[in-house]
Amino acid sequence: xxxxxxxxxxxxxxxxxxxxxxxxxxxxxxxxxxxxxxxxxxxxxxxxxxxxxxxxxxxxxxxxxxxxxxxxxxxxxxxxxxxxxxxxxxxxxxxxxxxxxxxxxxxxxxxxxxxxxxxxxxxxxxxxxxxxxxxxxxxxxxxxxxxxxxxxxxxxxxxxxxxxxxxxxxxxxxxxxxxxxxxxxxxxxxxxxxxxxxxxxxxxxxxxxxxxxxxxxxxxxxxxxxxxxxxxxxxxxxxxxxxxxxxxxxxxxxxxxxxxxxxxxxxxxxxxxxxxxxxxxxx
DNA sequence: GCAGAAGTACTCCGTCCGTC
DNA sequence: GACGGACGGAGTACTTCTGC
Numbered sequence: 001x002x003x004x005x006x007x008x009x010x011x012x013x014x015x016x017x018x019x020x021x022x023x024x025x026x027x028x029x030x031x032x033x034x035x036x037x038x039x040x041x042x043x044x045x046x047x048x049x050x051x052x053x054x055x056x057x058x059x060x061x062x063x064x065x066x067x068x069x070x071x072x073x074x075x076x077x078x079x080x081x082x083x084x085x086x087x088x089x090x091x092x093x094x095x096x097x098x099x100x101x102x103x104x105x106x107x108x109x110x111x112x113x114x115x116x117x118x119x120x121x122x123x124x125x126x127x128x129x130x131x132x133x134x135x136x137x138x139x140x141x142x143x144x145x146x147x148x149x150x151x152x153x154x155x156x157x158x159x160x161x162x163x164x165x166x167x168x169x170x171x172x173x174x175x176x177x178x179x180x181x182x183x184x185x186x187x188x189x190x191x192x193x194x195x196x197x198x199x200x201x202x203x204x205x206x207x208x209x210x211x212x213x214x215x216x217x218x219x220x221x222x223x224x225x226x227x228x229x230x231x232x233x234x235x236x237x238x239x240x241x242x243x244x245x246x247x248x249x250x251x252x253x254x255x256x257x258x259x260x261x262x263x264x265x266x267x268x269x270x271x272x273x274x275x276x277x278x279x280x281x282x283x
Numbered sequence: 284g285c286a287g288a289a290g291t292a293c294t295c296c297g298t299c300c301g302t303c
Numbered sequence: 304g305a306c307g308g309a310c311g312g313a314g315t316a317c318t319t320c321t322g323c
Contacts, residue, residue, distance in 0.1 A: 026297075027312090054304090064299065066304060072297085105304080138312075174315045179288050184313070210287050210322065 006052045006060045010132050012037035016125035018118040019147045023082035024170035027140045028065065028073045033096055034143075035061055036109065038131050040119050047111045047120070054105055061135055067102060074100045084118070127151045133197040141185045142192035144169055146199070149217050153199050159206070159216040178212050186215070198222050230256050230276060242279060250275055 012034060025033070035057065039050050058065055065073070077096065084092040094114040101108040111119065127150050134143050148168070152158040160168075166176060175181045186203055194200050200222045206214035230252075233242070238254040241261060249261035258267045258275050267275060 028298080066306090068305070069298075140313090172314065175313090177287090177315095179290080180315080183289080188312090212288080 005056045006035070006050075007039060008060075009038045010130050011128055012040065012131065013042070013119075013122060013126045013128050014147070015118040015122055016127070016151060017084055017086055018082075018115070019127050019151060020168060021082045021084045022168050022170055023080060025077065025080060025140060026073075027138070027143070028063070028069070029077045029080070030140055030143050031061055031063070031135055032057075032073065032077065034129070034131055034134055036111070037119070040111070042122075044120055047113065047116065049108055049110050051106060051108045054102075054107060057107065067105070070102060070107070074102075125151070130198070136196035137192040139185075139188045139192050141169055141171075142189040145185075145189040145217075146193050146197055149193070149199065149201060149219050152217075153219050153221075156220070157216055157218045159214055161214055162212055165215065182212075194222065229279075233279070243275075245275065 014037065036050055040047070054065065054067060054070060057063070078100065081093050081095050084094065086092060092114060095112050096115070098110050098112045099108075127147060129147060129150055134146060137143050137146065149158055162178060162181070166181060169185065171181060171185065175184055190201055190203060198221065200220045202218040202220075204216040204218060205212045206216065233252050234254060234256045237252065239251055241249045242252060242258075243250055250258055250267065251261045252258055258272045259265060260267065266272070
């Protein structure tokens with residue numbers, strides 16, 4: 001079996017149809033899918049078998065999954081197909097993966113071939129997402145809503161019927177009640193998206209009498225200031241390689257100071273300022 | 284008064300983390 | 304990598320509030 005570790009790539013693309021598919025997954029299930037989507041390349045003609053170690057997966061996602069966790073997660077994932085609405089007269093119900101194997105620490109899997117039109121050789125509307133933004137979010141609904149809104153970030157807003165959004169997210173019965181839905185889904189999603197992603201959202205409720213029937217998400221570029229950005233890096237990526245400058249890797253200490261990974265010496269004040277501005281601009 | 288939103292408290296279960 | 308306990312998020316149901 002050819003072994004190929006996970007790449008350091010963080011970007012993936014999905015078609016509009018796939019982003020808007022109806023499915024309900026928990027955090028780890030979504031993270032597994034989105035992590036493996038970063039291994040799908042634009043020029044790929046077909047899906048490959050992805051072979052990697054559990055340690056490699058944990059390294060890329062900053063998780064600490066055990067083989068037991070993975071087993072639970074994959075079993076759950078394989079029992080939750082997604083529903084793709086290609087058009088009004090054309091829908092597909094399919095699993096994300098055709099198989100998932102774990103053997104002595106080595107994981108092997110392959111996306112289901114039915115997903116090819118939605119992940120390979122994409123010509124229609126698609127969404128590019130940065131795995132780092134999505135992995136940081138704590139709510140599974142935040143991850144889904146982020147992808148749904150990312151597609152419309154250039155337009156600046158997206159309106160959903162409340163019921164339509166609940167259907168796409170496949171929320172349980174108790175979250176069909178708007179107050180529960182707002183508190184457990186919308187507000188939590190806004191909090192995570194504002195804090196961790198490249199967009200910021202505002203919620204506008206459209207009512208018929210007293211009933212909220214539509215929600216408009218107003219989408220803005222997240223201009224999180226440098227101070228907050230440094231705080232996020234301190235919290236989420238302490239002592240990890242951030243970027244290479246002049247052949248040397250730069251890291252951030254848990255105190256928020258940038259240092260050279262090789263020598264452990266702090267950057268000069270001037271270099272640190274330039275480096276933070278570079279990281280902030282390219283976040 | 285009624286319908287729907289808002290708020291709160293509770294349970295359950297998955298995830299995380301420390302230990303081995 | 305496995306295990307067990309702690310913790311927090313998800314889900315649920317109930318009461319209170321608000322506006323038509």
